[in-house]
Amino acid sequence: QKEVEQDPGPLSVPEGAIVSLNCTYSNSAFQYFMWYRQYSRKGPELLMYTYSSGNKEDGRFTAQVDKSSKYISLFIRDSQPSDSATYLCAMSGDAGNMLTFGGGTRLMVKP
Amino acid sequence: EADIYQTPRYLVIGTGKKITLECSQTMGHDKMYWYQQDPGMELHLIHYSYGVNSTEKGDLSSESTVSRIRTEHFPLTLESARPSHTSQYLCASRRGETQYFGPGTRLLVL
Numbered sequence: 001q002k003e004v005e006q007d008p009g010p011l012s013v014p015e016g017a018i019v020s021l022n023c024t025y026s027n028s029a030f031q032y033f034m035w036y037r038q039y040s041r042k043g044p045e046l047l048m049y050t051y052s053s054g055n056k057e058d059g060r061f062t063a064q065v066d067k068s069s070k071y072i073s074l075f076i077r078d079s080q081p082s083d084s085a086t087y088l089c090a091m092s093g094d095a096g097n098m099l100t101f102g103g104g105t106r107l108m109v110k111p
Numbered sequence: 112e113a114d115i116y117q118t119p120r121y122l123v124i125g126t127g128k129k130i131t132l133e134c135s136q137t138m139g140h141d142k143m144y145w146y147q148q149d150p151g152m153e154l155h156l157i158h159y160s161y162g163v164n165s166t167e168k169g170d171l172s173s174e175s176t177v178s179r180i181r182t183e184h185f186p187l188t189l190e191s192a193r194p195s196h197t198s199q200y201l202c203a204s205r206r207g208e209t210q211y212f213g214p215g216t217r218l219l220v221l
Contacts, residue, residue: 008151032208043201043212044154051208088154092208096142099210103153 003027006089006102015111019076023089023102026070030091030100033065035074038086038104047087048074079109114138117202117213124192125221132187132216134202142205143185147171147198148215154201160185192220 006023013019021035031052036044048063050056050072056063062075072091076083089102115136124130136143145158146169156169160179174196175189185204189196197220202213 034208034210036212041199041215041217043203043215045212046209049208086151090210096205096207098156098159099205101154106151 003100004089004091004102006105008103008105010106010108012108012110013079015079015081015109017079019079019107021074021087021105023072024070025091029093032092033072034090035063036088036090038088044088081109081111083107084109115202115204115211115213117216119216120214121217123219123221126193128192130189130192132200134185134213135183136204137183138204139182140204140206141182144203145177145187146201148201149198158187194220196220
């Protein structure tokens with residue numbers, strides 16, 4: 001079983017929809033949680049970073065961490081076709097430790 | 112925006128050739144990584160470095176080698192390319208909890 005599980009999708013939504021992307025993990029030592037966005041044929045780029053439990057908002061994006069359930073989420077409000085990409089979650093224990101990535105969820109936002 | 116560069120971006124090469132994929136960053140980061148990623152698939156860590164003269168193998172067994180003679184430069188070498196090496200190779204560097212990726216090199220071995 002993988003340390004970080006992520007539904008590969010694809011997830012197809014209409015423009016303007018609220019998107020929920022999720023990851024579950026098994027290592028209770030993880031404290032740092034990240035979401036990366038990867039466009040086709042490009043390298044991943046960091047979208048959101050949170051430490052421990054709680055919510056963090058940045059524009060249309062909200063990252064949520066529930067350490068008790070070992071579950072993290074990324075919400076995208078008012079989704080746009082330009083949000084179409086693969087979204088990878090990543091996490092680590094102590095600061096500076098190796099990142100463990102999920103397999104990525106492919107999102108398609110249709111106009 | 113991250114200043115991490117990879118060359119070449121695309122490479123088509125014949126079996127048995129030696130190739131070197133270049134990666135450089137201008138941010139002074141000590142930690143650097145190489146990942147392999149097949150289309151639509153997850154990232155697999157193949158090599159990492161925590162500084163000059165430090166190199167380690169990652170989770171995925173790889174026939175490639177790396178070197179870290181300078182902080183800003185982390186090249187990956189395949190001594191004898193095979194069709195099974197066809198993939199995308201991503202280089203990354205890290206400061207704190209923030210990891211920056213390069214644009215990747217797409218390799219096709221015929």
